[in-house]
Amino acid sequence: MLAKTNQKAALVVAVIAIVYLLLSFNLPGYTNALIDADVIPKGLGFLLLFFALLLYLDKKNETEADKEKRKISKQHVINLLVVAGMILIYIFLLEMIGFVVMTTVFIFVCSLYLDYKHHVTNVITSVVFSLAIYGLFNYLLKINLPAGILPF
Amino acid sequence: MDAFSGLMSGFQVAFSLEGLLFVFIGVFVGTFIGMMPGLGPISAIAIMIPITYSMDPSIALVMMAGVYYGAIFGGSSSSILLNAPGVAGTVATAFDGYPMAKQGKAGKALAIAAIASFTGGTVSVVLLMLFTPLLSAVAISFGPAEYFALMFLGLTAIASLADGSAIKAFISATLGFMVVTIGIDAQTGTSRFTFGNPNLLEGIDFLVVALGLFALAEVCTLVLNRNEKDDGQSKNIGSLRLSKQDIKEMSGPVSRQSFLGFIIGVLPGAGATIASFIAYITEKKIAKNPEEFGKGSIKGLAAPETANNAATSGAFVPLLSLGIPGSGTTAVLLGAFLVLGVQPGPLLVQDRPEIFWGIIASMYVGNIILLVLNLPLIPYISKILKIPRPLLISLVIIFSLIGVYAISFNTFDLYLLLAFGVIGFFMRMFSFPAAPFILAFILGGMMEQSLRQTLTISNGSFGIFLDKPIALSLIAVGLLTILFPLLKGRRKYKVS
Amino acid sequence: MKKLFGTAAASLLLVTAAGCGNSSSGATDEDGNWTPTQPIEITAPAGPGGGWDTTARMVSQVFEEEEIIDQRLPVVNKAGGGGAIGWAYIAGQEESPHHMFVGSPPLILVPLNGQSEYSHEDFTPLANVIADYGAFVVKADAEWDNLNDLFDDMKEDPQSVSIVGTSSPGSMDHMQFVKIAKAAGVDVTNLKYISDPESGGLTSVLNGSVDVFTTGVAETIEQVRAGKVKVLGITAEERLEGEVLSDFPTAIEQGIDETFINWRGFFGPPGMDEAAVTYYEEKFKELNDSEAWIEIREKYGWGEMYMDSEEYAAFLEEEAESMQALLDELGLARE
Numbered sequence: 001m002l003a004k005t006n007q008k009a010a011l012v013v014a015v016i017a018i019v020y021l022l023l024s025f026n027l028p029g030y031t032n033a034l035i036d037a038d039v040i041p042k043g044l045g046f047l048l049l050f051f052a053l054l055l056y057l058d059k060k061n062e063t064e065a066d067k068e069k070r071k072i073s074k075q076h077v078i079n080l081l082v083v084a085g086m087i088l089i090y091i092f093l094l095e096m097i098g099f100v101v102m103t104t105v106f107i108f109v110c111s112l113y114l115d116y117k118h119h120v121t122n123v124i125t126s127v128v129f130s131l132a133i134y135g136l137f138n139y140l141l142k143i144n145l146p147a148g149i150l151p152f
Numbered sequence: 153m154d155a156f157s158g159l160m161s162g163f164q165v166a167f168s169l170e171g172l173l174f175v176f177i178g179v180f181v182g183t184f185i186g187m188m189p190g191l192g193p194i195s196a197i198a199i200m201i202p203i204t205y206s207m208d209p210s211i212a213l214v215m216m217a218g219v220y221y222g223a224i225f226g227g228s229s230s231s232i233l234l235n236a237p238g239v240a241g242t243v244a245t246a247f248d249g250y251p252m253a254k255q256g257k258a259g260k261a262l263a264i265a266a267i268a269s270f271t272g273g274t275v276s277v278v279l280l281m282l283f284t285p286l287l288s289a290v291a292i293s294f295g296p297a298e299y300f301a302l303m304f305l306g307l308t309a310i311a312s313l314a315d316g317s318a319i320k321a322f323i324s325a326t327l328g329f330m331v332v333t334i335g336i337d338a339q340t341g342t343s344r345f346t347f348g349n350p351n352l353l354e355g356i357d358f359l360v361v362a363l364g365l366f367a368l369a370e371v372c373t374l375v376l377n378r379n380e381k382d383d384g385q386s387k388n389i390g391s392l393r394l395s396k397q398d399i400k401e402m403s404g405p406v407s408r409q410s411f412l413g414f415i416i417g418v419l420p421g422a423g424a425t426i427a428s429f430i431a432y433i434t435e436k437k438i439a440k441n442p443e444e445f446g447k448g449s450i451k452g453l454a455a456p457e458t459a460n461n462a463a464t465s466g467a468f469v470p471l472l473s474l475g476i477p478g479s480g481t482t483a484v485l486l487g488a489f490l491v492l493g494v495q496p497g498p499l500l501v502q503d504r505p506e507i508f509w510g511i512i513a514s515m516y517v518g519n520i521i522l523l524v525l526n527l528p529l530i531p532y533i534s535k536i537l538k539i540p541r542p543l544l545i546s547l548v549i550i551f552s553l554i555g556v557y558a559i560s561f562n563t564f565d566l567y568l569l570l571a572f573g574v575i576g577f578f579m580r581m582f583s584f585p586a587a588p589f590i591l592a593f594i595l596g597g598m599m600e601q602s603l604r605q606t607l608t609i610s611n612g613s614f615g616i617f618l619d620k621p622i623a624l625s626l627i628a629v630g631l632l633t634i635l636f637p638l639l640k641g642r643r644k645y646k647v648s
Numbered sequence: 649m650k651k652l653f654g655t656a657a658a659s660l661l662l663v664t665a666a667g668c669g670n671s672s673s674g675a676t677d678e679d680g681n682w683t684p685t686q687p688i689e690i691t692a693p694a695g696p697g698g699g700w701d702t703t704a705r706m707v708s709q710v711f712e713e714e715e716i717i718d719q720r721l722p723v724v725n726k727a728g729g730g731g732a733i734g735w736a737y738i739a740g741q742e743e744s745p746h747h748m749f750v751g752s753p754p755l756i757l758v759p760l761n762g763q764s765e766y767s768h769e770d771f772t773p774l775a776n777v778i779a780d781y782g783a784f785v786v787k788a789d790a791e792w793d794n795l796n797d798l799f800d801d802m803k804e805d806p807q808s809v810s811i812v813g814t815s816s817p818g819s820m821d822h823m824q825f826v827k828i829a830k831a832a833g834v835d836v837t838n839l840k841y842i843s844d845p846e847s848g849g850l851t852s853v854l855n856g857s858v859d860v861f862t863t864g865v866a867e868t869i870e871q872v873r874a875g876k877v878k879v880l881g882i883t884a885e886e887r888l889e890g891e892v893l894s895d896f897p898t899a900i901e902q903g904i905d906e907t908f909i910n911w912r913g914f915f916g917p918p919g920m921d922e923a924a925v926t927y928y929e930e931k932f933k934e935l936n937d938s939e940a941w942i943e944i945r946e947k948y949g950w951g952e953m954y955m956d957s958e959e960y961a962a963f964l965e966e967e968a969e970s971m972q973a974l975l976d977e978l979g980l981a982r983e
Contacts, residue, residue, distance in 0.1 A: 114542035295857030350729035421846035497870030
C-alpha cells in the first residue's frame with residue numbers, strides 16, 4: 001500500500017506530462033525562428049515523463065509522518081470545501097458589490113464558520129479592517145479598489 | 153570635481169536637516185507600503201512620484217531611494233508571520249522565517265530579518281560608494297550567454313532544496329518551469345498554453361504562484377489544525393534578544409550574502425528576488441547542517457534577507473552609472489529621476505555629483521533609520537499572531553486576495569490564486585516540495601529566453617559558450633555542484 | 649451558529665441583488681451640449697508605473713487641478729494581455745460617456761497579432777495628445793555611421809546583423825525597425841531579431857552581444873552624450889528639438905522615406921454619444937494648450953501631437969493598414 005501512493009502520484013504526473021506534450025506539439029510554428037517556441041516545452045514534457053517513470057520505480061517507502069499528513073476526516077474536507085466556496089463567491093462578487101462590503105462579509109462569515117464565537121470582536125475587526133484598507137488604498141495611495149454599490 | 157569632494161557634497165545633502173527629514177519620510181512610507189499586500193517597491197515609487205514635483209531634485213531622489221529600499225525592508229514581516237510574501241523579493245524569507253515564527257520565535261525571526269537587512273544594506277552601500285565606477289563594467293559584462301549560465305547555476309541547486317525525495321523535488325521544479333512557459337513567448341510572439349484566454353497572455357504573475365503555494369496552502373493546514381489544543385507555542389512571540397550563538401550563526405551568511413547579493417543586484421535583469429534565492433541555496437549548500445534549512449534555520453532566514461537588501465543597493469550601480477534600469481522597479485525609479493529633470497547615466501557623477509553621492513550617502517542614514525524604526529515595532533507587529541485562529545485565517549486569505557488583486561486589478565488572477573492554493577495543498581499532502589517549484593518558476597523563464605537569444609546570435613552553435621569565460625566558468629561550477637554529491641555518494645557507497 | 653451563518657448568507661444575497669443598478673449617462677442641454685454628471689474613469693490597460701499608467705495619471709491630474717473638467721477623474725488599472733484585458737473591460741462599458749482609456753500603437757498591433765478580440769475600430773477615438781519616435785542605436789565604435797551603411801550590409805546578408813528590442817516580434821520595437829528597413833530595401837522576412845523583455849537591450853549593445861538596439865528616442869540621449877553609443881537614425885518626420893536630440897538624423901533625410909510614430913491618445917467605449925465626443929475633444933484641446941500640460945510634457949520628454957476625433961480615426965486607419973501589410977509579409981498576422 002505504501003509504495004502504491006508514489007506510483008499513483010507518478011501516474012498523475014505522467015498524465016500532466018502527456019497533456020503538456022500534446023499541447024507543445026500543437027504550438028504554431030514561426031518561420032523566422034532558429035529555435036522555435038516549442039523546443040523547450042517539448043524538452044520539459046519529456047523530462048517530466050522521465051521523472052514520472054523514476055518516481056514510479058522508486059521503491060523508497062514513505063515515512064509515517066508523510067502518511068499521517070494525508071489522514072483527513074470527512075468533516076475537515078467539508079471545512080476546506082466550504083472555505084474554498086466562500087473564496088469563490090468573494091472573487092465572483094468582488095467587482096460587482098465592491099471591496100468594502102465583500103471583505104467585511106467575508107471576514108465575518110468565514111471566521112464565524114470556523115467557530116469564532118466572539119461576535120462583537122468579529123464585527124468590529126471585519127468592518128474596521130476593510131474600511132481601513134479601502135481608505136488607505138483608494139484615498140492615500142490612489143490605487144482604486146472596486147467601490148461597487150457604495151457611493152464612495 | 154574628484155570623488156572625495158563629490159562624496160562630501162553628497163554627505164552635505166544627506167545630513168542636511170531637509171535631507172534627513174526626507175530620508176526618514178521615504179523609508180517610513182516605503183516600509184509601510186511594503187507591508188501592504190501586493191504593494192511592493194514598484195507601486196511605492198509610482199505612488200510617490202507626483203509628490204516630488206516641486207521638490208529640490210537631490211532631496212526628492214534621496215527620498216525616492218529611501219522608498220525603494222524601505223519597501224524591500226518592509227516586505228519581510230508578512231512572509232515571516234503569515235507565510236504570505238507581499239513582495240517577490242521576500243518569498244525565500246518565508247522558507248525559514250515562517251517555521252521560526254511557528255516555533256514561538258517570531259520576535260527573534262523579525263529581529264534577525266531586520267539586522268540582516270540592515271547589514272546587507274549597509275555593507276552594500278560601502279561597496280556602492282567605493283566601486284560604482286568600476287562596477288559599471290561588471291554591469292554590462294553580462295550578455296545573454298552569461299545570464300543563461302547564471303540561471304543554469306541557480307537551477308542546479310534544486311536537488312538541495314529537496315527535504316525528502318530528490319525525484320519529487322525535480323518533478324516540482326519541472327512543473328514550475330512548465331507554468332512559466334505559459335503566455336506569449338518573447339522570441340517569437342507565439343502564445344503558448346493560453347487556450348485563447350487573454351488573461352494568460354502575459355503569463356502568470358510570480359506573486360500569484362507564491363501566495364497560492366505558500367499562503368493559501370498554509371491556510372488549508374491552519375483550517376485542519378484549528379481545533380488542535382494550542383500548546384501556546386505558535387502564539388508565542390518570544391524574546392527579541394539574540395544570543396551570542398545566534399549572532400555567530402548568522403554572521404557567516406550575512407557577511408557572504410552582503411557581497412553576493414550586491415553583485416547579483418548589479419546585473420541588470422537579476423534583482424532582489426533572484427539574489428534572495430541564490431543566497432538561500434548557496435548557504436544551504438555550504439552549511440554544515442543543511443537539514444535544518446526549511447525548519448527554522450537562522451542561516452536560512454538571514455541569507456535571503458541580507459541578499460535582497462544588498463541587491464537593492466546593487467541595482468543602483470547600473471542605474472546611476474549607466475542609466476540602465478535593471479528591473480521593473482528601477483525602470484519606474486528612472487522615471488522618477490526624469491520627472492525631476494535628472495538623467496542618470498555615465499555623466500551623472502560629473503554633472504550632478506551632489507545627486508549621485510547624495511543618494512549613496514543617504515543610504516547609510518536610511519538603513520540606520522530603518523533599523524531604529526523597525527526594531528521597536530517588532531513586538532507590535534508580531535501581535536498579529538495573537539489574533540485567534542479563525543480570524544487570522546480569514547485575514548490571511550484576504551491579505552492574499554488583495555495582494556494579487558493589487559497587481560493586475562483582475563479577478564481572473566484571483567481564481568488562479570485559488571487554483572494554486574489547491575495545487576499547493578495537494579503538493580503538501582503528497583510531499584512534493586514547493587520551493588523547487590517556485591525556484592524553477594523564477595529562473596526558468598529567464599533561462600529559456602537567454603538560451604534562445606544566445607543561440608539565435610550564434611546561429612545555433614553552442615560553441616559561443618566556449619568564447620565567453622564568465623559563462624563558461626558559471627556553467628562549470630554548475631556542473632560541479634551536480635557531479636560532486638554524486639561522486640561523494642559513490643565513494644561512501646564503496647566504503648560501506 | 650448555523651442560524652447566524654444562514655442570516656449572513658442571506659444578507660449577502662440581498663446585497664448582490666442591490667448591486668445590479670446602473671449609472672446615469674450624463675446631462676445634455678437643449679443645444680445638445682453634453683456635460684459629465686459623475687466621476688470619469690480613465691483606464692490604464694497596464695499596471696502602475698508604465699507609460700500608459702503615467703499618461704493616464706498625468707492627464708487626470710491636469711484635468712482636475714486646472715479645473716478643465718469639473719469632475720473627479722480616477723485612474724483605474726486593468727493589467728494583462730498586453731492591454732487586451734483593459735480593452736475588453738472598456739468594450740463592456742458600451743455607450744458610457746464616463747469611461748475612457750489611454751491607447752498607443754499596441755492597440756493596433758496586438759489585435760493584428762491575434763492576441764486581442766478588440767482593436768482600435770471597436771472604440772471611439774477622442775483625441776491624440778502625445779507622439780514619441782523610435783531610434784536605432786549601435787555601439788560608439790561600430791562599423792556603421794548611418795542607416796545606409798547598416799542597411800547596405802543587411803541587404804547583402806540580413807542574418808549578418810543582430811537586432812534587439814524589448815518586446816516580441818510583431819510588437820512596436822520590432823515593427824518600427826521592420827518598417828524603416830523595408831523601405832530601405834532590406835529583406836525583412838529574414839531578420840535576426842531577439843527580444844529581451846528584462847530591458848537588457850542596451851546592455852547587450854554596450855557589451856557587444858548584439859549589434860543594433862531598437863528603442864525609443866528618449867532612452868538613448870544620455871548614452872549618446874557619454875559617447876557610449878551612436879544613433880544611426882530616428883523614425884520622426886523631421887529633426888527633433890533639444891540638445892543632443894537635434895543631432896539625431898531622421899531616416900527621411902538619409903533618403904529612406906518612411907516614419908514610425910509612437911502615438912498616445914484617448915479612446916471612449918464603443919458607440920459613445922456624439923455630444924460627449926465633442927465635449928472631450930474640446931477638453932483635450934484645452935489640456936493640450938495648458939501651461940501645466942506643456943510643463944509635464946517637457947518633464948517626460950513627450951512630443952506634442954494633437955488630433956481631434958475625426959483626424960485621429962483617419963490616422964489610425966492608415967496606420968492599421970500599413971501594419972497589416974507588414975505583418976502579412978512577415979507571416980506574423982494571426983487570427
